[in-house]
Amino acid sequence: MDPEIFEMENADIAWCPGCGDFLILKALKQALADLELGPEKLVLVSGIGQAGKLPHYLKSNVFNGLHGRSLSPATGIKASNPDMVVIDVSGDGCMYGEGGNHFMHTIRRNPDITNIVLNNMVYGLTKGQASPTSQIDFKTPFQVDGVFEEPFNPLAVAITLGASFVARTFAGDIPHMVEVLKKAIEHKGYSLVDIFQPCVTFNKVNTFTWFKENTYLMDDTHNPYLKIEALKRALEGNDGEGKFPLGIFYIKKGHPTFEENLSVYKKDKTPLFRRKVDKNKLKNLIDSKRGL
Numbered sequence: 001m002d003p004e005i006f007e008m009e010n011a012d013i014a015w016c017p018g019c020g021d022f023l024i025l026k027a028l029k030q031a032l033a034d035l036e037l038g039p040e041k042l043v044l045v046s047g048i049g050q051a052g053k054l055p056h057y058l059k060s061n062v063f064n065g066l067h068g069r070s071l072s073p074a075t076g077i078k079a080s081n082p083d084m085v086v087i088d089v090s091g092d093g094c095m096y097g098e099g100g101n102h103f104m105h106t107i108r109r110n111p112d113i114t115n116i117v118l119n120n121m122v123y124g125l126t127k128g129q130a131s132p133t134s135q136i137d138f139k140t141p142f143q144v145d146g147v148f149e150e151p152f153n154p155l156a157v158a159i160t161l162g163a164s165f166v167a168r169t170f171a172g173d174i175p176h177m178v179e180v181l182k183k184a185i186e187h188k189g190y191s192l193v194d195i196f197q198p199c200v201t202f203n204k205v206n207t208f209t210w211f212k213e214n215t216y217l218m219d220d221t222h223n224p225y226l227k228i229e230a231l232k233r234a235l236e237g238n239d240g241e242g243k244f245p246l247g248i249f250y251i252k253k254g255h256p257t258f259e260e261n262l263s264v265y266k267k268d269k270t271p272l273f274r275r276k277v278d279k280n281k282l283k284n285l286i287d288s289k290r291g292l
C-alpha cells in the first residue's frame with residue numbers, strides 16, 4: 001500500500017519547521033502502509049499537545065480527547081469494536097504527567113492497543129515547561145534553577161507493571177521507527193512505543209545530535225522475553241549515566257487482552273455496535289435495579 005493513502009490534502013500543519021513530529025508522522029504512515037492497514041481499519045486517539053495533533057494530519061478515524069485521558073476512549077473503542085486497529089498518540093507530558101494514572105491502569109488491563117508517546121522531554125504546546133521526562137538540571141523559563149526531580153522512567157514502569165510489549169525508538173531514525181511501530185501494531189495486547197522526539201523550539205538541550213550521541217541500538221544479545229533483563233536495559237541512561245538503549249525491550253506472550261476477558265465476547269465475537277439491542281431485556285434490567 002502507498003503511504004500517500006493517509007495524506008490529508010490541505011492540512012494546515014501547526015508544527016514548527018524541523019520538529020521531530022514530522023518524521024514520526026512519516027514513519028507511522030509507512031508502517032501502516034507496509035501492514036496494509038488502510039484508513040477505514042484504523043482509529044487514532046489522542047489527548048492535547050503538539051503530539052496530540054498528529055492524528056489530525058493522518059487521514060483516518062480520529063478521536064481527540066482530554067489532556068492525558070486518551071487511553072480511556074481508546075480502550076472503550078477497542079472493546080466495543082475489536083475489529084478496528086486502535087492507536088493512541090500522546091506526548092510525554094500528556095501520557096506520563098497528566099495521564100499518569102490512566103497510563104498505569106491501562107497497562108494492567110492490557111487492551112489490544114498501541115500507545116505511541118512522542119517524548120521530547122518538554123511541554124511543547126504550552127511553550128517549554130519541564131515535563132516528567134525532563135532531565136535533571138534542565139533549565140526553562142519556569143524551572144529557572146533547573147529541574148531537580150528524578151526523571152520518570154516510562155519503560156521501567158511499563159515493564160514492572162507487566163506491559164505486554166515495550167519499545168523505544170528515535171525520530172532521527174525512520175527505518176528503525178517503522179520496524180518497531182510495525183511490530184508494536186502487530187502485537188496482540190497493550191504496546192508502548194516511546195519515541196525520542198527533538199523539540200527544536202523549546203528544548204535546546206535534547207537535540208537531534210544529543211539523542212544520537214546519547215542512545216544506542218540494542219543488538220541480538222538482548223532477549224526481550226526476559227523481564228529482568230528488560231528492566232536492567234530500561235534503567236540505563238535514565239540516571240544520567242550511560243546511554244539510552246533503543247529497540248524492543250520486553251515482550252510478554254500469552255497475556256489475554258482486556259477484550260478477550262470480557263464475557264460479552266466469550267461466546268459471540270460480533271462487535272458490540274453491530275448487535276441489536278433487545279429492548280425488553282434492557283427494560284427488565286432497568287426495572288430490576290429500580291428501588292435498590
Ligand SMILES: Cc1ncc(C[n+]2csc(CCOP(=O)(O)OP(=O)(O)O)c2C)c(N)n1
Pocket residue numbers: 048049050051052067090091092093094095098118120122123124125126131
Ligand atoms: C488537564 C489539563 N492540564 C493542563 C493543560 C494545559 N496543557 C495543554 S498541552 C500541555 C502540555 C503538552 O505537553 P506534552 O504532552 O509533552 O506534548 P507536546 O506539546 O510536547 O507534544 C499542557 C500542560 C490542559 N490542556 N489540560
Ligand code: SF4
Pocket residue numbers: 014015016018019020021050120124125198199200201202
Ligand atoms: S514547539 Fe517543539 S514540539 Fe511543538 S511543534 Fe515546535 S518543535 Fe515541535
